[in-house]
Amino acid sequence: MRFVFHSRIEGFGSHMRSLVFAATLVFAACGGTPSNGQQSGGEVRQGPPNTSFTPAVAGQTRAPEVRSGVTIVTEEIASGLNHPWAIAFLPDGRMLVTERAGRLRVITREGNISAPVQGLPEVFAQGQGGLLDVVLGPTFATDRLIYWSYAEARDGGGNGTSVARGRLSEDASRLENVQVIFQQMPSWDSRGHFGSRLVFDREGHLYVTLGDRQRPEPRPLAQDLSTHIGKVVRINADGSAPADNPFVRRANARAENWSYGHRNIQGADLHPDTGALWTIEHGPRGGDELNIPQAGRNYGWPVIGYGEDYNGQAMHQASQREGIEQPVYYWDPVIAPGDMDFYRGSLFPWRGDILIAGLDTEALVRLDVEDERVTGEERFALGVGRIRDVAESEDGALWVVTDEDNGRLVRLTPRR
Ligand SMILES: [Ca+2]
Numbered sequence: 396m397r398f399v400f401h402s403r404i405e406g407f408g409s410h411m412r413s414l415v416f417a418a419t420l421v422f423a424a425c426g427g428t429p430s431n432g433q434q435s436g437g438e439v440r441q442g443p444p445n446t447s448f449t450p451a452v453a454g455q456t457r458a459p460e461v462r463s464g465v466t467i468v469t470e471e472i473a474s475g476l477n478h479p480w481a482i483a484f485l486p487d488g489r490m491l492v493t494e495r496a497g498r499l500r501v502i503t504r505e506g507n508i509s510a511p512v513q514g515l516p517e518v519f520a521q522g523q524g525g526l527l528d529v530v531l532g533p534t535f536a537t538d539r540l541i542y543w544s545y546a547e548a549r550d551g552g553g554n555g556t557s558v559a560r561g562r563l564s565e566d567a568s569r570l571e572n573v574q575v576i577f578q579q580m581p582s583w584d585s586r587g588h589f590g591s592r593l594v595f596d597r598e599g600h601l602y603v604t605l606g607d608r609q610r611p612e613p614r615p616l617a618q619d620l621s622t623h624i625g626k627v628v629r630i631n632a633d634g635s636a637p638a639d640n641p642f643v644r645r646a647n648a649r650a651e652n653w654s655y656g657h658r659n660i661q662g663a664d665l666h667p668d669t670g671a672l673w674t675i676e677h678g679p680r681g682g683d684e685l686n687i688p689q690a691g692r693n694y695g696w697p698v699i700g701y702g703e704d705y706n707g708q709a710m711h712q713a714s715q716r717e718g719i720e721q722p723v724y725y726w727d728p729v730i731a732p733g734d735m736d737f738y739r740g741s742l743f744p745w746r747g748d749i750l751i752a753g754l755d756t757e758a759l760v761r762l763d764v765e766d767e768r769v770t771g772e773e774r775f776a777l778g779v780g781r782i783r784d785v786a787e788s789e790d791g792a793l794w795v796v797t798d799e800d801n802g803r804l805v806r807l808t809p810r811r
Protein backbone atom coordinates (compact mmCIF):
# COMPACT_ATOMS: atom_id res chain seq x y z
CA MET A 396 0.00 0.00 0.00
CA ARG A 397 1.06 3.52 -0.68
CA PHE A 398 0.36 6.44 1.60
CA VAL A 399 0.46 9.94 0.17
CA PHE A 400 -0.44 13.25 1.73
CA HIS A 401 -2.39 15.72 -0.34
CA SER A 402 -3.53 19.24 0.13
CA ARG A 403 -6.38 21.23 -1.20
CA ILE A 404 -5.90 22.80 -4.65
CA GLU A 405 -4.01 25.84 -3.60
CA GLY A 406 -2.62 28.78 -5.45
CA PHE A 407 -0.32 29.82 -2.64
CA GLY A 408 1.62 26.72 -1.72
CA SER A 409 4.08 28.43 0.57
CA HIS A 410 1.25 29.55 2.84
CA MET A 411 -0.10 26.04 3.15
CA ARG A 412 1.35 25.15 6.52
CA SER A 413 0.01 28.23 8.25
CA LEU A 414 -3.41 27.92 6.59
CA VAL A 415 -3.85 24.36 7.81
CA PHE A 416 -2.74 25.44 11.25
CA ALA A 417 -5.17 28.35 11.29
CA ALA A 418 -8.09 26.20 10.18
CA THR A 419 -7.25 23.64 12.85
CA LEU A 420 -7.54 26.38 15.45
CA VAL A 421 -10.98 27.27 14.13
CA PHE A 422 -12.07 23.66 14.64
CA ALA A 423 -10.72 23.62 18.15
CA ALA A 424 -12.69 26.76 18.94
CA CYS A 425 -15.87 25.14 17.60
CA GLY A 426 -15.33 21.98 19.62
CA GLY A 427 -14.67 20.11 16.40
CA THR A 428 -18.21 20.52 15.13
CA PRO A 429 -18.72 20.32 11.41
CA SER A 430 -18.04 21.99 9.02
CA ASN A 431 -17.36 25.33 7.55
CA GLY A 432 -13.77 26.27 8.51
CA GLN A 433 -12.60 29.55 7.10
CA GLN A 434 -13.59 31.56 4.11
CA SER A 435 -10.62 32.42 1.95
CA GLY A 436 -12.26 35.62 0.76
CA GLY A 437 -12.29 34.36 -2.82
CA GLU A 438 -13.58 31.49 -4.89
CA VAL A 439 -11.86 28.19 -5.57
CA ARG A 440 -9.15 28.40 -8.19
CA GLN A 441 -10.75 27.81 -11.59
CA GLY A 442 -10.63 29.20 -15.09
CA PRO A 443 -12.74 32.03 -16.49
CA PRO A 444 -16.36 31.21 -17.42
CA ASN A 445 -17.11 30.18 -21.01
CA THR A 446 -20.44 32.01 -21.07
CA SER A 447 -21.65 35.40 -19.91
CA PHE A 448 -24.98 34.32 -18.44
CA THR A 449 -26.00 36.04 -15.23
CA PRO A 450 -26.89 33.78 -12.29
CA ALA A 451 -30.62 33.70 -11.50
CA VAL A 452 -29.90 34.17 -7.80
CA ALA A 453 -26.87 35.33 -5.84
CA GLY A 454 -24.53 32.49 -4.92
CA GLN A 455 -25.79 30.16 -7.68
CA THR A 456 -22.24 29.71 -8.95
CA ARG A 457 -18.71 30.39 -7.70
CA ALA A 458 -19.60 30.20 -4.03
CA PRO A 459 -16.94 31.46 -1.63
CA GLU A 460 -14.08 29.08 -1.04
CA VAL A 461 -14.37 27.59 2.43
CA ARG A 462 -11.29 25.88 3.82
CA SER A 463 -12.09 23.11 6.26
CA GLY A 464 -8.44 22.73 7.19
CA VAL A 465 -8.40 19.05 6.33
CA THR A 466 -5.43 17.37 4.71
CA ILE A 467 -6.43 14.14 3.01
CA VAL A 468 -4.29 11.00 3.20
CA THR A 469 -4.72 8.73 0.17
CA GLU A 470 -4.05 5.01 0.36
CA GLU A 471 -4.18 2.87 -2.76
CA ILE A 472 -6.09 -0.29 -1.89
CA ALA A 473 -6.40 -1.92 -5.31
CA SER A 474 -5.42 -1.25 -8.92
CA GLY A 475 -5.76 -2.92 -12.30
CA LEU A 476 -9.50 -2.17 -12.51
CA ASN A 477 -10.77 -1.27 -15.99
CA HIS A 478 -12.64 2.05 -15.70
CA PRO A 479 -14.31 1.23 -12.38
CA TRP A 480 -17.64 3.06 -12.13
CA ALA A 481 -19.27 2.33 -8.80
CA ILE A 482 -18.63 1.14 -5.26
CA ALA A 483 -21.30 -0.49 -3.06
CA PHE A 484 -20.57 -1.76 0.44
CA LEU A 485 -21.74 -5.22 1.48
CA PRO A 486 -22.83 -5.69 5.13
CA ASP A 487 -19.58 -7.57 5.87
CA GLY A 488 -17.50 -4.55 4.81
CA ARG A 489 -16.40 -5.85 1.44
CA MET A 490 -17.17 -3.79 -1.65
CA LEU A 491 -18.93 -4.52 -4.89
CA VAL A 492 -17.08 -2.61 -7.62
CA THR A 493 -18.19 -2.42 -11.25
CA GLU A 494 -15.78 -2.25 -14.15
CA ARG A 495 -17.20 -0.56 -17.23
CA ALA A 496 -15.97 -3.38 -19.48
CA GLY A 497 -18.69 -5.56 -17.91
CA ARG A 498 -17.17 -7.13 -14.81
CA LEU A 499 -18.46 -6.98 -11.25
CA ARG A 500 -15.83 -7.61 -8.56
CA VAL A 501 -15.90 -8.17 -4.83
CA ILE A 502 -12.98 -6.39 -3.17
CA THR A 503 -11.94 -6.79 0.46
CA ARG A 504 -10.92 -3.86 2.64
CA GLU A 505 -7.34 -5.13 2.22
CA GLY A 506 -7.60 -4.93 -1.58
CA ASN A 507 -8.05 -8.56 -2.59
CA ILE A 508 -9.97 -8.58 -5.89
CA SER A 509 -12.31 -11.50 -6.63
CA ALA A 510 -12.80 -13.22 -9.94
CA PRO A 511 -15.63 -11.58 -11.92
CA VAL A 512 -19.06 -12.32 -10.43
CA GLN A 513 -20.82 -14.70 -12.84
CA GLY A 514 -24.29 -14.35 -14.32
CA LEU A 515 -24.45 -10.73 -15.49
CA PRO A 516 -26.12 -10.05 -18.82
CA GLU A 517 -23.88 -8.90 -21.65
CA VAL A 518 -23.18 -5.17 -21.71
CA PHE A 519 -22.59 -2.72 -24.57
CA ALA A 520 -19.04 -1.77 -23.61
CA GLN A 521 -18.29 1.01 -26.06
CA GLY A 522 -17.55 4.69 -25.52
CA GLN A 523 -19.13 5.71 -22.20
CA GLY A 524 -21.21 2.53 -22.16
CA GLY A 525 -20.77 -0.68 -20.21
CA LEU A 526 -21.47 -1.89 -16.69
CA LEU A 527 -22.23 1.24 -14.67
CA ASP A 528 -23.84 1.61 -11.23
CA VAL A 529 -24.53 -1.05 -8.58
CA VAL A 530 -26.52 -0.79 -5.33
CA LEU A 531 -27.83 -3.17 -2.71
CA GLY A 532 -31.60 -3.47 -2.65
CA PRO A 533 -33.49 -2.26 0.44
CA THR A 534 -34.27 -5.87 1.40
CA PHE A 535 -30.77 -7.23 0.76
CA ALA A 536 -30.48 -8.58 4.32
CA THR A 537 -33.25 -11.08 3.61
CA ASP A 538 -33.23 -11.61 -0.18
CA ARG A 539 -29.65 -10.67 -1.20
CA LEU A 540 -30.98 -8.72 -4.23
CA ILE A 541 -28.62 -6.25 -5.87
CA TYR A 542 -29.51 -3.82 -8.68
CA TRP A 543 -27.23 -2.57 -11.42
CA SER A 544 -27.38 -0.29 -14.46
CA TYR A 545 -25.66 -0.89 -17.77
CA ALA A 546 -25.60 0.03 -21.42
CA GLU A 547 -27.47 -2.65 -23.33
CA ALA A 548 -27.41 -3.48 -27.04
CA ARG A 549 -31.02 -3.77 -28.14
CA ASP A 550 -32.80 -6.13 -30.49
CA GLY A 551 -33.47 -4.29 -33.73
CA GLY A 552 -30.45 -2.02 -33.34
CA GLY A 553 -29.29 0.76 -31.11
CA ASN A 554 -28.65 0.62 -27.40
CA GLY A 555 -29.79 2.16 -24.17
CA THR A 556 -29.52 2.20 -20.43
CA SER A 557 -31.07 -0.76 -18.65
CA VAL A 558 -31.44 -1.82 -15.03
CA ALA A 559 -31.33 -5.41 -13.83
CA ARG A 560 -31.53 -7.12 -10.48
CA GLY A 561 -30.39 -10.50 -9.24
CA ARG A 562 -29.68 -12.48 -6.12
CA LEU A 563 -26.05 -12.44 -5.05
CA SER A 564 -25.13 -16.02 -4.11
CA GLU A 565 -24.10 -16.66 -0.50
CA ASP A 566 -20.45 -16.90 -1.54
CA ALA A 567 -20.84 -13.76 -3.74
CA SER A 568 -19.48 -15.61 -6.75
CA ARG A 569 -22.55 -15.36 -9.01
CA LEU A 570 -25.91 -13.72 -9.62
CA GLU A 571 -29.07 -15.81 -9.68
CA ASN A 572 -32.60 -15.17 -10.95
CA VAL A 573 -31.43 -12.18 -12.98
CA GLN A 574 -34.26 -10.01 -14.29
CA VAL A 575 -34.04 -6.90 -16.49
CA ILE A 576 -36.52 -4.56 -14.75
CA PHE A 577 -36.16 -1.36 -16.80
CA GLN A 578 -35.11 -0.32 -20.32
CA GLN A 579 -34.70 3.31 -21.36
CA MET A 580 -36.73 3.94 -24.51
CA PRO A 581 -36.32 4.63 -27.31
CA SER A 582 -33.07 2.82 -28.07
CA TRP A 583 -30.50 4.96 -29.87
CA ASP A 584 -27.32 4.34 -31.84
CA SER A 585 -24.92 6.25 -29.61
CA ARG A 586 -21.93 5.58 -27.39
CA GLY A 587 -22.60 8.38 -24.93
CA HIS A 588 -24.71 9.87 -22.12
CA PHE A 589 -26.10 6.72 -20.50
CA GLY A 590 -26.65 8.28 -17.07
CA SER A 591 -27.15 6.18 -14.81
CA ARG A 592 -27.02 6.40 -11.02
CA LEU A 593 -29.39 4.24 -8.98
CA VAL A 594 -30.82 5.53 -5.69
CA PHE A 595 -33.50 3.87 -3.55
CA ASP A 596 -35.75 6.25 -1.63
CA ARG A 597 -37.02 5.53 1.89
CA GLU A 598 -40.21 3.92 0.58
CA GLY A 599 -38.35 1.45 -1.61
CA HIS A 600 -38.79 3.25 -4.95
CA LEU A 601 -35.77 3.25 -7.22
CA TYR A 602 -34.64 6.44 -8.95
CA VAL A 603 -32.69 5.91 -12.18
CA THR A 604 -30.96 8.89 -13.82
CA LEU A 605 -30.94 8.82 -17.63
CA GLY A 606 -28.95 10.79 -20.19
CA ASP A 607 -29.87 12.49 -23.47
CA ARG A 608 -27.74 10.09 -25.55
CA GLN A 609 -25.27 12.84 -26.49
CA ARG A 610 -26.16 13.17 -30.15
CA PRO A 611 -28.01 16.27 -31.47
CA GLU A 612 -30.96 14.26 -32.85
CA PRO A 613 -32.26 12.78 -29.56
CA ARG A 614 -31.34 15.86 -27.53
CA PRO A 615 -34.77 17.58 -27.86
CA LEU A 616 -36.38 14.36 -26.57
CA ALA A 617 -35.24 15.40 -23.10
CA GLN A 618 -38.37 17.61 -23.26
CA ASP A 619 -40.58 14.84 -24.69
CA LEU A 620 -42.45 12.97 -21.96
CA SER A 621 -43.24 10.04 -24.28
CA THR A 622 -39.55 9.02 -24.01
CA HIS A 623 -37.10 8.22 -21.21
CA ILE A 624 -34.41 10.38 -22.86
CA GLY A 625 -32.94 12.97 -20.45
CA LYS A 626 -35.14 11.94 -17.53
CA VAL A 627 -35.05 10.84 -13.94
CA VAL A 628 -37.40 7.86 -13.64
CA ARG A 629 -38.89 6.45 -10.44
CA ILE A 630 -39.83 2.78 -10.44
CA ASN A 631 -40.83 0.09 -7.99
CA ALA A 632 -38.26 -2.58 -7.15
CA ASP A 633 -39.80 -4.86 -9.80
CA GLY A 634 -39.60 -2.13 -12.48
CA SER A 635 -43.28 -1.18 -12.50
CA ALA A 636 -44.35 2.46 -12.26
CA PRO A 637 -45.62 3.64 -8.85
CA ALA A 638 -49.26 4.77 -8.96
CA ASP A 639 -48.33 8.20 -7.54
CA ASN A 640 -45.77 9.05 -10.24
CA PRO A 641 -46.48 12.48 -11.78
CA PHE A 642 -47.31 11.44 -15.36
CA VAL A 643 -49.19 8.19 -14.72
CA ARG A 644 -52.46 9.62 -15.98
CA ARG A 645 -51.10 11.87 -18.72
CA ALA A 646 -51.61 10.83 -22.35
CA ASN A 647 -48.45 10.22 -24.39
CA ALA A 648 -46.22 10.18 -21.34
CA ARG A 649 -44.14 7.37 -19.88
CA ALA A 650 -45.46 6.43 -16.44
CA GLU A 651 -41.91 5.87 -15.11
CA ASN A 652 -40.89 9.51 -15.68
CA TRP A 653 -40.30 11.59 -12.55
CA SER A 654 -38.54 14.76 -13.81
CA TYR A 655 -37.33 15.86 -17.24
CA GLY A 656 -35.03 18.20 -19.15
CA HIS A 657 -31.77 16.61 -17.93
CA ARG A 658 -28.58 16.24 -19.97
CA ASN A 659 -26.57 13.48 -18.33
CA ILE A 660 -26.90 12.79 -14.61
CA GLN A 661 -24.15 10.56 -13.24
CA GLY A 662 -24.33 11.56 -9.58
CA ALA A 663 -27.20 11.31 -7.10
CA ASP A 664 -28.01 10.80 -3.42
CA LEU A 665 -30.87 11.18 -0.96
CA HIS A 666 -30.61 14.11 1.39
CA PRO A 667 -29.87 12.57 4.81
CA ASP A 668 -32.51 14.70 6.60
CA THR A 669 -35.25 15.37 4.05
CA GLY A 670 -34.99 12.13 2.05
CA ALA A 671 -35.25 14.15 -1.18
CA LEU A 672 -33.30 13.15 -4.27
CA TRP A 673 -30.41 15.45 -5.18
CA THR A 674 -28.58 15.04 -8.48
CA ILE A 675 -25.59 16.43 -10.31
CA GLU A 676 -25.43 16.51 -14.09
CA HIS A 677 -22.88 17.17 -16.79
CA GLY A 678 -23.29 20.38 -18.75
CA PRO A 679 -21.68 20.92 -22.15
CA ARG A 680 -18.87 23.54 -22.10
CA GLY A 681 -20.07 25.19 -18.88
CA GLY A 682 -23.28 24.39 -17.09
CA ASP A 683 -22.72 21.40 -14.79
CA GLU A 684 -25.70 21.54 -12.44
CA LEU A 685 -26.78 20.55 -8.95
CA ASN A 686 -30.56 19.95 -8.84
CA ILE A 687 -33.24 18.65 -6.48
CA PRO A 688 -35.50 16.94 -9.04
CA GLN A 689 -39.13 17.16 -7.97
CA ALA A 690 -42.10 15.27 -9.32
CA GLY A 691 -43.19 16.45 -12.76
CA ARG A 692 -40.81 19.40 -13.00
CA ASN A 693 -38.80 20.51 -16.04
CA TYR A 694 -35.06 21.09 -15.47
CA GLY A 695 -34.51 22.81 -18.78
CA TRP A 696 -32.17 20.87 -21.04
CA PRO A 697 -31.71 21.70 -23.88
CA VAL A 698 -33.94 24.82 -23.73
CA ILE A 699 -32.11 26.70 -21.00
CA GLY A 700 -28.76 26.25 -19.28
CA TYR A 701 -25.46 27.88 -18.36
CA GLY A 702 -23.16 26.39 -20.96
CA GLU A 703 -22.32 26.52 -24.65
CA ASP A 704 -21.59 23.90 -27.30
CA TYR A 705 -18.08 22.44 -27.50
CA ASN A 706 -17.48 24.35 -30.76
CA GLY A 707 -18.28 27.64 -29.03
CA GLN A 708 -21.74 27.97 -30.61
CA ALA A 709 -24.60 29.06 -28.38
CA MET A 710 -26.48 26.14 -26.85
CA HIS A 711 -29.25 28.18 -25.26
CA GLN A 712 -30.90 31.50 -26.03
CA ALA A 713 -31.37 32.05 -22.34
CA SER A 714 -30.46 30.65 -18.95
CA GLN A 715 -33.86 31.31 -17.39
CA ARG A 716 -37.44 30.81 -18.46
CA GLU A 717 -40.79 30.95 -16.71
CA GLY A 718 -42.02 27.49 -15.74
CA ILE A 719 -38.58 25.86 -15.92
CA GLU A 720 -36.59 25.04 -12.81
CA GLN A 721 -33.29 26.69 -11.97
CA PRO A 722 -30.36 24.61 -10.72
CA VAL A 723 -29.50 24.99 -7.06
CA TYR A 724 -25.91 25.59 -8.19
CA TYR A 725 -23.91 25.46 -11.40
CA TRP A 726 -20.30 25.43 -12.62
CA ASP A 727 -18.72 27.21 -15.58
CA PRO A 728 -16.08 25.98 -16.31
CA VAL A 729 -17.29 22.50 -15.54
CA ILE A 730 -15.97 20.08 -12.94
CA ALA A 731 -17.30 17.08 -14.94
CA PRO A 732 -19.04 15.35 -12.05
CA GLY A 733 -19.10 11.63 -11.38
CA ASP A 734 -21.12 10.61 -8.35
CA MET A 735 -22.17 12.83 -5.43
CA ASP A 736 -22.83 11.69 -1.87
CA PHE A 737 -23.86 13.56 1.25
CA TYR A 738 -21.32 12.92 3.99
CA ARG A 739 -22.97 11.17 6.94
CA GLY A 740 -20.05 10.30 9.20
CA SER A 741 -17.81 12.09 11.64
CA LEU A 742 -14.28 11.04 10.68
CA PHE A 743 -14.11 14.16 8.49
CA PRO A 744 -15.67 17.41 9.85
CA TRP A 745 -18.09 17.47 6.94
CA ARG A 746 -21.41 16.00 8.09
CA GLY A 747 -24.22 17.09 5.77
CA ASP A 748 -21.83 18.40 3.11
CA ILE A 749 -21.93 17.22 -0.50
CA LEU A 750 -18.88 15.38 -1.81
CA ILE A 751 -18.45 15.12 -5.57
CA ALA A 752 -16.18 12.92 -7.64
CA GLY A 753 -14.45 15.23 -10.13
CA LEU A 754 -13.49 13.73 -13.49
CA ASP A 755 -11.90 16.61 -15.43
CA THR A 756 -10.90 18.37 -12.22
CA GLU A 757 -9.31 15.14 -10.90
CA ALA A 758 -10.39 16.42 -7.51
CA LEU A 759 -12.75 15.71 -4.66
CA VAL A 760 -15.14 18.67 -4.59
CA ARG A 761 -16.88 19.58 -1.32
CA LEU A 762 -19.92 21.82 -1.05
CA ASP A 763 -21.18 23.44 2.14
CA VAL A 764 -24.97 23.40 2.00
CA GLU A 765 -27.56 25.26 4.06
CA ASP A 766 -31.09 24.07 3.37
CA GLU A 767 -31.26 24.22 -0.43
CA ARG A 768 -28.43 26.68 -0.96
CA VAL A 769 -24.71 26.16 -1.58
CA THR A 770 -22.75 28.44 0.74
CA GLY A 771 -19.19 27.35 0.08
CA GLU A 772 -16.96 25.20 -2.09
CA GLU A 773 -13.64 23.47 -1.52
CA ARG A 774 -11.57 21.27 -3.83
CA PHE A 775 -8.96 18.66 -2.98
CA ALA A 776 -6.47 17.61 -5.64
CA LEU A 777 -5.89 13.97 -4.80
CA GLY A 778 -3.33 13.30 -7.52
CA VAL A 779 -4.87 9.92 -8.35
CA GLY A 780 -6.50 10.76 -11.71
CA ARG A 781 -10.10 11.19 -12.86
CA ILE A 782 -12.46 10.34 -10.00
CA ARG A 783 -15.66 8.48 -10.97
CA ASP A 784 -17.25 7.49 -7.69
CA VAL A 785 -16.97 8.46 -4.05
CA ALA A 786 -18.42 6.28 -1.29
CA GLU A 787 -18.38 6.33 2.49
CA SER A 788 -17.74 3.29 4.68
CA GLU A 789 -19.40 2.86 8.08
CA ASP A 790 -16.30 4.25 9.83
CA GLY A 791 -16.57 7.55 7.93
CA ALA A 792 -13.61 6.87 5.64
CA LEU A 793 -14.08 7.76 1.97
CA TRP A 794 -13.35 5.52 -0.98
CA VAL A 795 -12.91 6.63 -4.57
CA VAL A 796 -12.36 4.84 -7.87
CA THR A 797 -10.51 6.37 -10.78
CA ASP A 798 -11.69 6.43 -14.38
CA GLU A 799 -8.63 4.95 -16.03
CA ASP A 800 -7.64 1.84 -18.01
CA ASN A 801 -5.67 0.91 -14.90
CA GLY A 802 -8.27 2.23 -12.47
CA ARG A 803 -7.59 2.35 -8.77
CA LEU A 804 -9.56 2.00 -5.57
CA VAL A 805 -8.24 4.54 -3.10
CA ARG A 806 -9.15 5.09 0.57
CA LEU A 807 -9.23 8.64 1.94
CA THR A 808 -8.80 9.56 5.59
CA PRO A 809 -7.99 12.86 7.28
CA ARG A 810 -4.41 13.45 8.34
CA ARG A 811 -4.26 13.39 12.13
CA1 LIG B 1 -31.06 22.64 -15.99
Ligand SMILES: [Ca+2]
Nearest residue numbers: 663664734735
Ligand atom coordinates in the same frame (compact mmCIF):
# COMPACT_ATOMS: atom_id res chain seq x y z
CA1 LIG C 1 -24.34 8.80 -4.80
Ligand SMILES: [Ca+2]
Nearest residue numbers: 734736785786
Ligand atom coordinates in the same frame (compact mmCIF):
# COMPACT_ATOMS: atom_id res chain seq x y z
CA1 LIG D 1 -21.17 6.97 -4.41
